[in-house]
Amino acid sequence: MTHPKNTYALVADIGGTNTRVALADGSRVLENTIRRYENRNYSGLEPVLQQYLEDEGGVDPIATCVAVAGPVQDGQARMTNLDWAMTEASLGAATKAETVAILNDLQAQGYAIGHVSDANLASVLSGTSAKASAAKLVVGVGTGFNTAPVIESPGGRVVPASESGHATLPTLTAEDHALADFVSQAHGFPSIEDVLSGRGIENVYRFVAQKHGVAETLQAYEIMAACDDDAPLAVETVAICVRLLGAVCGNLALTLLPFGGIFLVGGVSRAFAPHLEKAGFADAFCDKGRFGPFMKKFPISVVKDDYAALTGCAAYLAQVKSN
Structure with missing residues (x-):
């Protein structure tokens, strides 16, 4: 599958067991791009995102935003129930995205309100x-x-x-x-x-x-x-x-x-x-x-x-x- 360069955002939801990754066009997630990865098979989030980009045909995202189950401070996060840590810099290096953000998973849920169908x-x-x-x-x-x-x-x-x-x-x-x-x-x-x-x-x-x-x-x-x-x-x-x-x-x-x-x-x-x-x-x-x-x-x-x-x-x- 081939995607246009610098068009779609890469979004990810990292849980204690699985990480779900997708592409988004504006505020709309492209459902046919959603993939799930088992965390136990990876040493951190960066390899997961790199695998996803490869699986999606080498897509070049314009932005990256991830939701993590753990505290986020100054662009850094450590998972509460998983031995992973990440920074906006490390995610930017892994995805080559121009804009990078890390949200707590509940923050991400908060931004979703109003975009979830009745x-x-x-x-x-x-x-x-x-x-x-x-x-x-x-x-x-x-x-x-x-x-x-x-x-x-x-x-x-x-x-x-x-x-x-x-x-x-x-x-x-x-x-x-x-x-x-x-x-x-x-x-x-x-x-x-x-x-x-x-x-x-x-x-x-x-x-x-x-x-x-x-x-x-x-x-x-x-x-x-x-x-x-x-x-x-x-x-x-x-x-x-x-x-x-x-x-x-x-x-x-x-x-x-x-x-x-x-x-x-x-x-x-x-x-x-x-x-x-x-x-x-x-x-x-x-x-x-x-x-x-x-x-x-x-x-x-x-x-x-x-x-x-x-x-x-x-x-x-x-x-x-x-x-």
């Missing part, structure tokens, strides 16, 4: 209408947990990075305190990510099994499958995770006031989606005392588009170009 949004709470300029919030639950506020400014959209998955897990009940003590045995600190993530689901399942006198460990996908089959331990596990997700999202909503909407993204969010109503997500979200009615102002949706981070990278580059 068909890929599943409503959880309808909320109330708000101005287009209203703040929004992306909440990512997948390999890890993180959030990103989305601010509409006169100069364009701004999506500040965060590492909020490592904030303290909220504890409202005696069971919450017991769970916090249980998960803190690993790192000495009960973080939100220790419960609300792929490995977090596994932690909660072990906690529930131990509580019932069962020595059993399952992987996250097995727990979700068991929950779909109404297995009691899995159902209880998902109910705990969903309730705590509602509480965390409620705290974040009051912190940022995202009247433009809260968007749940990531593989775990999508897996939770069929269980949110039954497991009491909305009740936990609105459980803010006299502010309970106020909480119903915030629309909440699950983003079903697995390639939204790629779209966000493309949208970010398009905004940079327009400015």
Whole structure:
């Protein structure tokens, strides 16, 4: 396949297991160019991108933007759940792109909001209408947990990075305190990510099994499958995770006031989606005392588009170009 030189942008979404790479024309990802690579086969991101360029017929991108699951500072990033580090300079050298940017993966999801079709949004709470300029919030639950506020400014959209998955897990009940003590045995600190993530689901399942006198460990996908089959331990596990997700999202909503909407993204969010109503997500979200009615102002949706981070990278580059 041959592509015109210095025309398309190279965009990539680097997860803990796989990296997805594509070309973009403006803010539109070219779906027929999306490829997936297993991270375990590569020593870093640069070889992945070079392999992609070769696979796409030696394409010469005009810009490169990547979304990484880890903190980004001053054009440098290190993955949280993968032993990879990268800089804008190293990515520029690998791709020969004139413009290079590294975003946190939740930042990329934030830039994707508004470019994801309504068909890929599943409503959880309808909320109330708000101005287009209203703040929004992306909440990512997948390999890890993180959030990103989305601010509409006169100069364009701004999506500040965060590492909020490592904030303290909220504890409202005696069971919450017991769970916090249980998960803190690993790192000495009960973080939100220790419960609300792929490995977090596994932690909660072990906690529930131990509580019932069962020595059993399952992987996250097995727990979700068991929950779909109404297995009691899995159902209880998902109910705990969903309730705590509602509480965390409620705290974040009051912190940022995202009247433009809260968007749940990531593989775990999508897996939770069929269980949110039954497991009491909305009740936990609105459980803010006299502010309970106020909480119903915030629309909440699950983003079903697995390639939204790629779209966000493309949208970010398009905004940079327009400015």
